[in-house]
Amino acid sequence: MPLRTSRARRARLSLLTAGTASLALLATACGGSGSGGTAAAPENFDYLSVTENTTVKAALTGMSKGACKAANDALPLKVETVPQASLDQKLQLLAGQDALPVQFAAGNAPALTQELAGSGKVADLEAKLKELGVLDQLQPAAVSTIKALYGGELRVLPYEYNIEGVFYNKKLFADNGVKAPGTWTELVAAAAKLDAKGVQPFSASGQQGWPITRLISGYLYRSLGPDALQKVADGKAKLTDPAYVKAAREIAALGKKGYFGKGVGSIDYDTAMNQFLTGKAAMFYMGSWALANISDGKQNKIGAADTGFLPFPAVEGGKGSVDQYPSNVGLGITLASKSFDKKTGDWVSCIARNYGSTALKDQGAISGFKVNAEVEDANEVTTQVRDTISASKRNVLWFEALFSTKATTVSQQNAAGLVSGSTSPEKFMQTVQDALAAQ
CATH class of the missing domain: 3.40.190.10 (Periplasmic binding protein-like II)
Known part of the structure; x- marks a missing residue:
């Protein structure tokens, strides 16, 4: 490919x-x-x-x-x-x-x-x-x-x-006794187990910002349902509401525990991709455009056969569904x-x-x-993603999709601070909500 x-x-x-x-x-x-x-x-x-x-x-x-x-x-x-x-x-x-x-x-x-x-x-x-x-x-x-x-x-x-989800290193999971998580609790537990064994759980670009904010929207869609951010856009809810701040708090907690590795704020997109593809991180939240990298043996040192894909996990008691994939x-x-x-x-x-x-x-x-023509996929994970796309009926958007220009910039520029601990979840959501109110 x-x-x-x-x-x-x-x-x-x-x-x-x-x-x-x-x-x-x-x-x-x-x-x-x-x-x-x-x-x-x-x-x-x-x-x-x-x-x-x-x-x-x-x-x-x-x-x-x-x-x-x-x-x-x-x-x-x-x-x-x-x-x-x-x-x-x-x-x-x-x-x-x-x-x-x-x-x-x-x-x-x-x-x-x-x-x-x-x-x-x-x-x-x-x-x-x-x-x-x-x-x-x-x-x-x-x-x-x-x-x-x-x-x-x-x-x-x-x-x-493109649909988005969690790419993961099957071999690192197997070697460390970790099963593919289906719920948020299981994801956090998997990250803790990997971290305890010296494996960086997640790779993410804090420099880009959006790979982190999309974890927030993933949690919101699973906990509050697929209309969670539409309600914000319509003025029926605010990012400062307790249920929304909770989503930011959950993502901030991953950073506080060091699960994104050191210096996440300075990591750019290509470096984050490389960390995952060279086996330096076990999981990578990303869109299906990454399949081009995953299918390239020169980049993907872990091998396409050992690269898995799973949806953003379910939040226990939440209104969303794991078959509602963020898409663009x-x-x-x-x-x-x-x-x-x-x-x-x-x-x-x-x-x-x-x-x-x-x-x-x-x-x-x-x-x-x-x-409309027979095309042979390069690997199993590409086939999985294609089949998922074909079967999808209702998908969701990403965190900033319905935001103003100003709010988008504010969100992405403050994301690294959220996971590094320099910006509290409450402050992060308040800052973005203020930018939305100013549009």
């Missing part, structure tokens, strides 16, 4: 967690402009992506020469890239000029795409896919995730689809309303029917499109 570059991996993860730039400029530029009157037919299947992510570009380029050659002959693929940090500004500028490309990477948070859609710049993808007869080519779980992110609307296509669609990609004509539709139809197989076969990437 081909390896994606670490640049691409970091870009994808950053895209999941970064906030948007100010939307004031966009609101001014797009207000009332709609689709800008009569549109000229596009000359190319223009695709604006980010420089750091090469997966979609590579897959579409391959399809333009193969499965989608007819669509490409009629409307040639033309790819432009910008640095991820410049994406929002670029989209705002193009939207203000009524010059969005045919297809483009959505903003760094759902809010930007929602602004574009509100001003009539984004195609009604659900209606378009129905009209083309390919809506059924999207995995139901991916559609559910997109709609949860975008106010009940299908705003982006799922060129990626990675780098969301959408299409402009102005240029969505028949030739664009031919491209979209071809993508819907072929992207899932192409990305899996050539890029080692799991998407939210159905896989």
Whole structure:
């Protein structure tokens, strides 16, 4: 299975967690402009992506020469890239000029795409896919995730689809008499047993922040149910409520006991990944995008056969279910309303029917499109994750998914302090709640 570059991996993860730039400029530029009157037919299947992510570009380029050659002959693929940090500004500028490309990477948070859609710049993808007869080519779980992110609307296509859970080292577990935990109590007990035998229980990037905050949301979803953070977004609950603070306290306790190892606040994403793949930590909470690393023998020194995957454990007496996996669609990609004509539709139809197989076969990437061709998985854990995705009906989001830009930044910047002990659980949740209230 081909390896994606670490640049691409970091870009994808950053895209999941970064906030948007100010939307004031966009609101001014797009207000009332709609689709800008009569549109000229596009000359190319223009695709604006980010420089750091090469997966979609590579897959579409391959399809333009193969499965989608007819669509490409009629409307040639033309790819432009910008640095991820410049994406929002670029989209705002193009939207203000009524010059969005045919297809483009959505903003760094759902809010930007929602602004574009509100001003009539984004195609009604659900209606378009129905009209083309390919809506059924999207995995139901991916559609559910997109709609949860975008106010009940299908705003982006799922060129990626990831679920999250705990990857674990089967050999370290077996050698130390630890069984795969099914409940939070069992997880904590497993960590204590590993730690007592000199094995670091968890690897995590405190520098990124989000791998830690997603443990908080995992506990919240299991204890309070799948609507736990929607209630916060709707103003029906606060992060400072006792049941919410308890989740932060449980994660802070893991850090207090040293289960994340030394210097977690300075650990970056690649280092955390390496700690797990070289057997220096027994568990690693991460998304299924890590399968590309796990399947690469040069990186994975413990071996794919000894890498297991389990859902975030159940909280005893909780309202959530272990089959509700945190999920995301990675780098969301959408299409402009102005240029969505028949030739664009031919491209979209071809993508819907072929992207899932192409990305899996050539890029080692799991998407939210159905896989319509036989593709041999690299290992058992990849098969397990694919089967889980196919069977998923209701998934949940991540901690900051419904947060404002400010609250997202505050959350991730303070996560390391939570597990290192410099920030109390109460203070952490109060700080993030204050940022939410200020939006």
